[in-house]
Amino acid sequence: MGSGSLPPGLSLTGAGAVSGTPAQSGQWAATIRLADSLGVTVSRTLTFVVGVALDTAIQAVRATDLPYTYRTGCPVAPSGLRRLTVNQIGFDGKYYRGELIVRDLVVTDLTSVLQRAFDAKFPTRRMERVDVHRGSDERSMAADNTSAFNCRHVTGNPARLSQHSYGDAVDINTVENPYVTASRVYPPGSRSYLNRSRYRTGMILPGGSVAKSVAARRWYWGARWKNPDYQHFSKNGK
Structure with missing residues (x-):
């Protein structure tokens, strides 16, 4: 991962996927950089907005x-x-x-x-x-x-x-x-x-x-x- 942070409870897999369950509400921004076998780098900035439901x-x-x-x-x-x-x-x-x-x-x-x-x-x-x-x-x-x-x-x-x-x-x-x-x-x-x-x-x-x-x-x-x-x-x- 480049800069920023993921919401607590989430993590980045080796394949570039985000996994897990958010443990806190709020808003986070993270820049994710991935490189392929040829060394080509791709960057993307993602914004995560996490809310809390009533959860009845x-x-x-x-x-x-x-x-x-x-x-x-x-x-x-x-x-x-x-x-x-x-x-x-x-x-x-x-x-x-x-x-x-x-x-x-x-x-x-x-x-x-x-x-x-x-x-x-x-x-x-x-x-x-x-x-x-x-x-x-x-x-x-x-x-x-x-x-x-x-x-x-x-x-x-x-x-x-x-x-x-x-x-x-x-x-x-x-x-x-x-x-x-x-x-x-x-x-x-x-x-x-x-x-x-x-x-x-x-x-x-x-x-x-x-x-x-x-x-x-x-x-x-x-x-x-x-x-x-x-x-x-x-x-x-x-």
């Missing part, structure tokens, strides 16, 4: 996968849930694998939402099962976790079953998009984000990629409630 994977779920978020008597059994694994963009601009546990009937909806958010480079700090937080919604929110299924009562209202128990509701960037009740703001430390006029990374705003993509799937945003829940989106508006 959908898997079945077992009760053993949900030790803290599922129990006998929940409205949806593990057989009605799916693990939706995707690439996500972190707040640092790097790519990570994230996962959501969702109702099987809404996989298409949420895949569409995640795709449009990904295309718009909307970041999520983390995306993991609430089981990582031992089923605690408050711990999950404090960790700024984007999540879906969790068979539980409404945080701050133990008399009502949360829509997350059905797997057709999702909370996104919970610190930057607080949940407000009549007496509290969840999670602790998120109160400054009640000022929605000053944008900060990870906030969901009307007209933004997340709000528009959710509306396109006819889902509802908790921001419209009297006590707004800026992180919460659901299929039936609850």
